[in-house]
Amino acid sequence: MNMVGQQRKDHVAFLPARKAWRFACLALLVSLLLVVATPVLVRAESGISVLKSKAEADFPLKLTFSLSAGSNVDITEVRLRYMVDQVSFARVISETFIELKPAPEVDVSWTWDMRKTGGLPTGAGLKYWWVIKDAAGNKLETPPLQFQFDDDRYTWRHLTQGKVTIYWYRGDESFARELMEAAQDALIKLALDTGAVLEKPVKLYIYANSQDMRGAMIFPQEWTGGVAFTRFNTIAIGISTSQVTWGKGAIIHELAHQVIHQFTLNPFSGLPVWLDEGLATYSEGPNESYRALVQKAANEDRLISVRSLSSPFSAYAEQSYLSYAESRSLIEFLLTYYGQAKMLRLLTAFREGSTYDQALQQVYGFDMDGLYKLWRDSISKQTSRLPGIPLAAFAFAGAAGLLLGIGLAVRR
């Protein structure tokens, strides 16, 4: 059973609208055949021999495994087994029976068509091996071979600091260093806001633009600017050298997802989307247009409830944008009025597998409906007290100043 498609969870960052439409009409026809041959010669006492075994990647669409094997009697059965390197609570081994006509020497292959299963991110690793049987009842299981599904359309350079490695191919080293600094600052700020820290190394693939990045994806959406493959501890973002400011925001957003997912990982339940996206969006820093959007929706009595925001956001742009804005505002509300220690307790409750309502109730004493009411009241109070200049803005400015001070202190 292949679990890759089901287990992959993507998070996306929006492109600036002007950039997004520019790429909408571009067809992604880039495909490069990578051939990574792994010659092995295994002769078992049984009499079954492996003459050739290899995996070939047609990134990002396909992965073809092929085998030549022989025996002194007919080979009757060949099975391919593979295991993708990803964060999982179960050891998932996929197995495929290969169709063959029994013969003393067989050449077989099987193609993993990722258009049917969902793809693997750049740099994903897997192990594969063969189980071969012959007519005399002999069985040979080959040793596992490691394969890396690299995006070899580009020549990648890399830069590592702490648990973050940036891979990039366009722009000089100062470009990568600037992005790395943003990533490191984001980790400090996130630890201050939530107490959560990066536990496992993260690979950050910086494509030269969104078009290049979408060439690495099976079903790219035209507005996708960045993706966090949280089960693979991998992030892919398209950032041109002229787009560094946007790029830093996208890195901060996706890195926040990665930290939160590593911290809350458990086999029982996931996170409510408003918490996940809210923390990622909040990490990016103040956002005046999001704030205005929430105020406007509150004034027009069309805020989306916290319960609704716990499920995946609307596919409609306007509702989706409001969902991100509200999620950010909810995090700001929780951090401003209840502080970091409770946020850490909330994330810990999710790590222990609590349901959405249970986790909130346990830490704050209210459930999702209670949170919605309190937060909505705070928004309307801000509107009536200081039209156009909400109280939370001051609170946030103060918090941001404090964070900056602490952040600088830590960096020294």
Ligand SMILES: [Zn+2]
């Ligand atoms: Zn996100």
